[in-house]
Amino acid sequence: xxxxxxxxxxxxxxxxxxxxxxxxxxxxxxxxxxxxxxxxxxxxxxxxxxxxxxxxxxxxxxxxxxxxxxxxxxxxxxxxxxxxxxxxxxxxxxxxxxxxxxxxxxxxxxxxxxxxxxxxxxxxxxxxxxxxxxxxxxxxxxxxxxxxxxxxxxxxxxxxxxxxxxxxxxxxxxxxxxxxxxxxxxxxxxxxxxxxxxxxxxxxxxxxxxxxxxxxxxxxxxxxxxxxxxxxxxxxxxxxxxxxxxxxxxxxxxxxxxxxxxxxxxxxxxxxxxxxxxxxxxxxxxxxxxxxxxxxxxxxxxxxxxxxxxxxxxxxxxxxxxxxxxxxxxxxxxxxxxxxxxxxxxxxxxxxxxxxxxxxxxxxxxxxxxxxxxxxxxxxxxxxxxxxxxxxxxxxxxxxxxxxxxxxxxxxxxxxxxxxxxxxxxxxxxxxxxxxxxxxxxxxxxxxxxxxxxxxxxxxxxxxxxxxxxxxxxxxxxxxxxxxxxxxxxxxxxxxxxxxxxxxxxxxxxxxxxxxxxxxxxxxxxxxxxxxxxxxxxxxxxxxxxxxxxxxxxxxxxxxxxxxxxxxxxxxxxxxxxxxxxxxxxxxxxxxxxxxxxxxxxxxxxx
Numbered sequence: 001x002x003x004x005x006x007x008x009x010x011x012x013x014x015x016x017x018x019x020x021x022x023x024x025x026x027x028x029x030x031x032x033x034x035x036x037x038x039x040x041x042x043x044x045x046x047x048x049x050x051x052x053x054x055x056x057x058x059x060x061x062x063x064x065x066x067x068x069x070x071x072x073x074x075x076x077x078x079x080x081x082x083x084x085x086x087x088x089x090x091x092x093x094x095x096x097x098x099x100x101x102x103x104x105x106x107x108x109x110x111x112x113x114x115x116x117x118x119x120x121x122x123x124x125x126x127x128x129x130x131x132x133x134x135x136x137x138x139x140x141x142x143x144x145x146x147x148x149x150x151x152x153x154x155x156x157x158x159x160x161x162x163x164x165x166x167x168x169x170x171x172x173x174x175x176x177x178x179x180x181x182x183x184x185x186x187x188x189x190x191x192x193x194x195x196x197x198x199x200x201x202x203x204x205x206x207x208x209x210x211x212x213x214x215x216x217x218x219x220x221x222x223x224x225x226x227x228x229x230x231x232x233x234x235x236x237x238x239x240x241x242x243x244x245x246x247x248x249x250x251x252x253x254x255x256x257x258x259x260x261x262x263x264x265x266x267x268x269x270x271x272x273x274x275x276x277x278x279x280x281x282x283x284x285x286x287x288x289x290x291x292x293x294x295x296x297x298x299x300x301x302x303x304x305x306x307x308x309x310x311x312x313x314x315x316x317x318x319x320x321x322x323x324x325x326x327x328x329x330x331x332x333x334x335x336x337x338x339x340x341x342x343x344x345x346x347x348x349x350x351x352x353x354x355x356x357x358x359x360x361x362x363x364x365x366x367x368x369x370x371x372x373x374x375x376x377x378x379x380x381x382x383x384x385x386x387x388x389x390x391x392x393x394x395x396x397x398x399x400x401x402x403x404x405x406x407x408x409x410x411x412x413x414x415x416x417x418x419x420x421x422x423x424x425x426x427x428x429x430x431x432x433x434x435x436x437x438x439x440x441x442x443x444x445x446x447x448x449x450x451x452x453x454x455x456x457x458x459x460x461x462x463x464x465x466x467x468x469x470x471x472x473x474x475x476x477x478x479x480x481x482x483x484x485x486x487x488x489x490x491x492x493x494x495x496x497x498x499x500x501x502x503x504x505x506x507x508x509x510x511x512x513x514x515x516x517x518x519x520x521x522x523x524x525x526x527x528x529x530x531x532x533x534x535x536x537x538x539x540x541x542x543x544x545x546x547x548x549x550x551x552x553x554x555x556x557x558x559x560x561x562x563x564x565x566x567x568x569x570x571x572x573x574x575x576x577x578x579x580x581x582x583x584x585x586x587x588x589x590x591x592x593x594x595x596x597x598x599x600x601x602x603x604x605x606x607x
Contacts, residue, residue, distance in 0.1 A: 168215055376466040531579075
């Protein structure tokens, strides 16, 4: 692209100059020898504009007017930024990355750029009139960040009180909070003397990073109560390079003496959607009656009005009370109830005014915490036999946006189950098992493995719950059936032993349900014939298949208590040797296969 422009520029200039166009009437007054760019490096929020200035000078240091400056936004991979406009004589924007302009009477040529997304813009200012290629161009870089800030407004406070200055940082693109952004507060012209409560008393500057909700706050206080004005400069610093200031604002705090005193007390923190009650008291501390006293409360963005105990006027985010007159020493008290509607650190300010000079201000800062959430999940087998044990999992997860404390899990066992062991220390009280998991961080899961035993036949609900100090709870249940344990016996015998080669004989498999009260279900038999014999036929209570040396019987659907079934496989001896027949039995109520063997001696008769 740059090569194309280098080819086009002479043609464009010849046409425009010949026609009295682009730079007509703008002549170079001296020979340029140097060019500088201001600034050479800077940071800006995305979707804003930034102007860079190229200054062209002659050898004696005087500015050169009427000389051509080519502005180029270099398009490296991932580069961002576009030209908005050019400022100077005969400005010509070729496209979003290239433009030409002549310096003005001050030797300056300007370019204004912007970017809609994060990244870097590499900028070149090229002066063709400078003959020395080592100095005929200068470079600058603009770093664009997806960050903006909401600054506090100027305010008036009564002398001797404190004032909280709160900054909120968020993304330009979608408004979501941005944490861990350094914010520097500096008291400018410290007269009357003031300091930051959070800093050393002798320090007039304090730097703090924004919290996860994008808030940074500092408390301004007077060293000695006196009327006057303080200016606090607030700098938003680059999170990756704190030497650079992204944004700045001066906030004016005026301290006034007043005959009115006001206090406001409320909770330091509440959960999201909970209510906060504030006690507000206004008092005439002067020697004369205060007239036309009006109390105004500004409800912050993250809270909403619920109620107050005295008649007032509600308009938008303001609650106002018209108190009238307050005699010497007289006071009035009010209660204001607000609901936390958005997580964050919110400053609720109340102001008392009167017909007399001066106002009184009080603030209450409340942090609205995200609602706590927790989930418990109990998993494990739905059935267990009497006298046997099974393993169950209790998994607890913090699914909210705040850490949970005093996390207690309780498992309520029905009488058909009994506790055997667990992976964590447990407190057993009757049929109740309790574990204290302590703190559960955001997104964290803690698991308890508990071993339970079947005590007696029956079906019951096994319920587990979790509770927390913050009030978050969860419950989960399993339907568990305890069965009487069935038992089965399998015997295996050959009809003849030893057997001569060429003779036929039978393997008999007999299965008995030894349980007194429980049936066996889906019982299968698989016989594996040894290599010294061949399959002839089979017989049994169910159908079967014979493939190669394996005979597989279809499952017996139910074998009742005390019932016996018999399976037979007829074979023919074909080779002498020690033949071993294998029979494998499975059924639903027993998790592992049962294997039995029968050995048969096969000999070759003498001829």
